[in-house]
Amino acid sequence: MATVSCRYTGNLHCEAIHTASGALLSTDAPIDNQGLGEQFSPTDLLATALATCILTIMGITAKSRGWSMEGTQADVEKRMTQEGPRRVESLTVNLTLPTGLNSEQRLLLQRVAAQCPVKRSLDPQIDINLNWN
Structure with missing residues (x-):
């Protein structure tokens, strides 16, 4: 199916x-x-998949350790190529973790975020930047 x-x-x-x-x-x-921009575009969904995968993999890590990650925010900026074939050129994810986490917890979450399955599946030509606030 x-x-x-x-x-x-x-x-x-x-x-x-x-x-x-x-x-x-x-x-x-x-x-x-050529669209009306009334819904997510397919490339918006790619950006969304990356951000939600990062949040989910961090959530799994936090849940298994009894940490709260509620309120964690991921804002994605998608840039398309301006020349050549149309494709996603870069994805910048600005991540804000809850203030209650210590530096060791934050470091572990940053490490697992970098290994999310969507990020590992994307073409290496896409410039992916994770910025931590």
């Missing part, structure tokens, strides 16, 4: 259904590529 089932609905919009849960996600082409 497919993990996600996707369907083109017209006017540069798509719908994706997560087959296990039935959760629905809609996309639109971005404004700078």
